[in-house]
Amino acid sequence: MQQTLGFIGVGSMGAPVARNLLRRGHRVLVHDLSQSAVETLTGDGAERADTPRAVASAASIVFVCLPSLEAIEEVVFGHGGIVHGSEIDICVNLSTAGPAFVEDLGRRLAAEGITTLDCPITGGASAARDAALSITVSGPRAGYERVKPLLDCTASHVFYVGTEPGQAQVMKLLNNMLSFAALVASCEAFVLGVKAGLDPDAMVKVINTGTGRNSATTDKLPNNILPRTFDYGAKLAISHKDISLCLEQAEKLGVPMWLGNVVKQIIAFAVAQGGDQQDVTTLIKHYEKCCGVEVAGAAARRGSRG
Numbered sequence: 001m002q003q004t005l006g007f008i009g010v011g012s013m014g015a016p017v018a019r020n021l022l023r024r025g026h027r028v029l030v031h032d033l034s035q036s037a038v039e040t041l042t043g044d045g046a047e048r049a050d051t052p053r054a055v056a057s058a059a060s061i062v063f064v065c066l067p068s069l070e071a072i073e074e075v076v077f078g079h080g081g082i083v084h085g086s087e088i089d090i091c092v093n094l095s096t097a098g099p100a101f102v103e104d105l106g107r108r109l110a111a112e113g114i115t116t117l118d119c120p121i122t123g124g125a126s127a128a129r130d131a132a133l134s135i136t137v138s139g140p141r142a143g144y145e146r147v148k149p150l151l152d153c154t155a156s157h158v159f160y161v162g163t164e165p166g167q168a169q170v171m172k173l174l175n176n177m178l179s180f181a182a183l184v185a186s187c188e189a190f191v192l193g194v195k196a197g198l199d200p201d202a203m204v205k206v207i208n209t210g211t212g213r214n215s216a217t218t219d220k221l222p223n224n225i226l227p228r229t230f231d232y233g234a235k236l237a238i239s240h241k242d243i244s245l246c247l248e249q250a251e252k253l254g255v256p257m258w259l260g261n262v263v264k265q266i267i268a269f270a271v272a273q274g275g276d277q278q279d280v281t282t283l284i285k286h287y288e289k290c291c292g293v294e295v296a297g298a299a300a301r302r303g304s305r306g
Contacts, residue, residue, distance in 0.1 A: 002026055005150070006055035006062035007046075008075050008082070009095070010037045012233050013121060014065035016128035017094065019044055020154040029055050052076075056085020061147060065094040065121075067238060069101050076105065083112050090143050092150075094135075096120045096173070096238075098245035099166035100252075106139070106165030115143040118165040119151065120172035125233025126223075132156040136175075138167035173246035179215050180243055180263050180280075186216035187284040190225075194293045200226055201297050224281045226297030236283070237276035240267045 004027045007018040015037060021028050022045050029049045030041045042048050049055040052075045056062050062082050066072050072095055077083050082091065091114055093102060106116035117139040127133050133155040137144055144160055151158045161167050189212070193203050204226070207217045224232045243264045250257045270283050288294055296304070 003061065003150075004029070004059045006031075006049070006059035006082075006088070007065070008032070008052050008055055008062065009065035009067075009071075010034075010041050011065070011067065012125045013128050014063075014094070015041060016125065017063070017065065017121070017133070017154045018046060020128075020131045021150065022046060024153045026150075026153075029058050031055050051080040052078075052082045053080045053084045056082035056088035058085075058087060060087050061090045061092060061150070062088050063092045063094055067095070068241070069097050072097055072101075072105070077108070083109065083114065088114055090115045090117060090147060092117045092119050092147055093165075094119050094121050096176070096242050096245070097169065098173070099169040099249055102169050103164070103166040115140055116165045117143050117147055118168040119147075120168055121155075122172060122175055124219075127156075128154065128233075135159070136161055136168040136171045138162040138169075139165050169245075170249060173242060173249060176239075176242045177246045177257075177260050177263070180239060180267065181259060182214035183216040183220060183280065183283060184263050184266050186214065186221060187287050190221065190295045191284065191287040191291050191293060194295050195291050199298075200295050220281050221295075222297070224279070225284055225295060226300060228296055228300040230279045230281045232279050232281045234280045235276065236267060236271050236278050236280055239280045240264070240271050240276070243267060 002025045005021055006029050008031045010018050010030050010032045018028055018030055018041055028046045030038055030046045031049045031052055032038050038048055075081055082088055091109055102118050109116045119135050119137045121133050121135050123133040131154050134157040135151050135155045136159045138161050161171055190200055194200055204222050220232055224230055247257055247260055270286055284295055
């Protein structure tokens with residue numbers, strides 16, 4: 001059934017999700033501080049809304065996909081925020097904002113008669129473009145049942161993990177911590193291998209048939225690092241935010257995360273070098289600089305020779 005939907009935050013992740021909803025025939029009203037981002041979507045058939053309130057006064061279901069807690073707070077509760085809209089009854093939060101923030105968001109919206117669905121997305125920009133995201137959901141089951149067909153428009157996997165907003169955030173943060181740890185370990189392994197004279201293309205093939213296989217060796221290294229494109233689609237600043245939120249939850253619950261703290265320090269180092277807006281795959285460049293090598297695939301090496 002075609003619906004009128006609201007979508008706030010059409011950046012590298014939000015835009016392809018909104019586009020997938022458009023492709024399924026839904027009417028989508030979009031709002032973003034970036035006018036160029038909005039224009040790209042209106043060119044695909046979306047309609048522009050001047051404020052979050054305007055979005056929430058036209059659509060009963062509003063998706064929010066924003067990079068920071070401050071941005072979500074302003075869009076939801078600020079002057080002209082969605083809480084002041086006349087039609088909204090479900091807020092679908094696709095952002096990774098941490099369990100404490102989303103629990104509070106859910107309580108405050110519930111007081112206004114609005115259901116919160118906690119739906120952080122996983123998979124990166126390429127998966128979003130291909131409608132192949134993994135989405136973890138928590139919140140009232142009735143709301144989930146209503147929104148799941150919309151989530152299916154952009155995800156190959158949708159998992160319902162609990163009735164309380166915030167539970168899906170915990171699941172997402174655990175996934176991201178494991179992903180970051182795998183990336184850091186893979187960067188170290190590949191820089192060592194190249195320094196020892198191994199061919200990185202061969203390393204990918206060997207590791208991906210063995211027990212060292214992980215999301216960095218199957219995706220980020222062959223697709224974004226070896227070609228030297230560094231275009232996975234996740235910024236170092238967002239990665240640092242996510243692992244910080246994970247460690248905050250661990251401290252709150254008294255769970256030691258020794259490795260997680262090391263991974264956070266490594267990402268923080270990359271951010272401190274002025275790379276907070278750089279792609280997370282550029283992390284390997286800092287290891288390369290220390291070791292005097294470049295982890296480049298054969299195609300990238302041929303290109304550099306002209």
